[in-house]
Amino acid sequence: MRLHALSAGLLVSLAAAPAQANPAPQPKSASPATAARQAEVAGALPAEDGRDADFAARGFIATRTDPLIVNAKGRQVWRSDAYAFVEGAAPATVNPSLWREMTHLKRSGLFKVADDVWQVRGFDVSNMTVVKGATGWIVIDPLTTRETAAAAMELVNAQLGQRPVSAVIYSHSHADHFGGVRGVIDEADAAARKVPILAPARFLEESASENIMAGAAMGRRANYQFGAGLFPGPTGQMGSGIGMGVAAGEITLIAPTDTIANTGETRTIDGVPLEFQIVSGSEAPSELNVYIAPAKAFLSAEMSTCSLHNILTPRGAKVRDTHAWAGYLDEALRLYGQRSDVVLSSHCWPRFGQAEVAGMLASQRDNYRYLHDQTVRLMNRGETMVEIAEDLKQPASLAAQWYNHGYYGTYSHNSKAVYQFYLGWxxxxxxxxxxxxxxxxxxxxxxxxxxxxxxxxxxxxxxxxGDYRWSSDLLSQAVFADPANLAARAMLADSFEQQGYQAESGIWRNQFLSAARDLREGYKAGATNTQSADLIAAVPTQLLLDSVATRFDPARFGGRKLAINLVMPERKETAGVELTGTTMIARMEPASNAGVTITAPRRLLLALLFLKLPLEQLEMGGLKIEGDRAAAQAWLDALDPLTAGFNIAEP
Structure with a gap:
């Protein structure tokens, strides 16, 4: 979801926010201007035809009797009834379109989608799809964490009969679509039974690496995007626009045993013929869709959902190719539109009927293509990204379909992303x-x-x-000029809050409300986000050392030159690190003139370079140093620690 190849460090818990030592300032009510704006929005929304209500509820079988999912230590990682309050008319503190969206996204449980195809929805921000094979379950996208995936699989077996998992398919390289794999299958059992694990080409590299370089900045920004620490409620968090919150828990990964490289490739998995469409470079850098032939079901993983998606996520990522995205939708329409009775995705709810499938794919294709082409047209007339974002409006014919609305991505943010894709900032x-x-x-x-x-x-x-855009512009200047100006901080928080209440996008709402909270309470840096052991193990050593180089401050090293060898016997790897006086360059080959050699299992080297544990402590665990120990220590001292966060709404 962009949650783009979300690494473990970016996945934030909305289920277990820390308790406040002192009572936090209470949110304000909707202002008269916001209430008037919500009424205006409500009056302009498409007519309600009942299709989404039908599709979101269709096929419901059962859900857990206990909505609380906990980890091995008894700590809450998910609560499936967190949005039970979303009933009746929208309060003035929530955009009525977003409120309506959450009435459907809040549904939790096991749903039948087609013959021998089911989904577990509402156990995470994403969906798990289960296909009945000849001998077991084919699991597509096993959620974000071990705990929620295990709970989903428990529900499947309880309702449909106990069967082993006979295959796993990762649709793309974002952790909310693979992180729960160890909750549905044990790696040793998978190996013993030769269970296939399929993924698109370059899945492992992309899932492990996309956010390594900018992980600290992305992680902090993701707190705003997903509303970490905001509690669900009419004045709080209202999901993510394409799902509820993001589950806490343990993110895991088992390497694929087979990859799909080209559209049209087929596999027969546990007796079920499957056809694949490669859509890498749309929502994720490594992504596929699955056509389940016997069920006439097209799983469009995250290429098409119940919302306009992000071309550039607010948390930050590489800009996506909108033109290619629209092209993939057109290709899917041509390949699967006429032979699918249902289109389902790894977020949101399915759409049933061949006309619905074709209609959605065509309409969303036009939505992305219009966004792309008109942004480029205005760009070539000399308009800037800010001017384009203000001028470009979604056509009424596209806005008439609820699934084209901006519950996740927005025309404003996405048009700027298209501009950035071609011309930069x-x-x-x-x-x-x-x-x-x-x-x-x-x-x-x-x-x-x-x-x-x-x-x-x-x-x-x-x-x-009611001009909150101008008030927040003015007040942000006042706060950045003097962060101790309490009146400016309080008024800016109020301004952000009202803009959050008005936002149709769930993640725009989260960002405004997160900023308001920080201004009122001050940013409280939490513990450093922990990385998934499975993901770290999958990251090539070269990439990890390149990431370390981005934390090297040559001034603290005194501009000296040094060569260091890092030896990892268990991996049969030796990395040579060259400190040139201005940069740190790592190569996966020994340095011939090394002044220091550090030998240790890679896990100890990671603890040394990322956690910055003391040399003495790691030596007790088996790390060995040969050569100039003082120089080695000086190099380590010149590495910035991993950041625990930074201010956003103030300097």
Missing amino acids: YDANPANLNPWPPAERARKSVAAMGGAKKVLTLAKQAMGA
């Missing part, structure tokens, strides 16, 4: 080529406007008029 205006950084610009701007008191007066007027 710079709008060609030299005034924006080398501006002052935010805090200094804020101080100069506030002074130019007549001081903080004048800025607050102007912002208060904007707030009273």
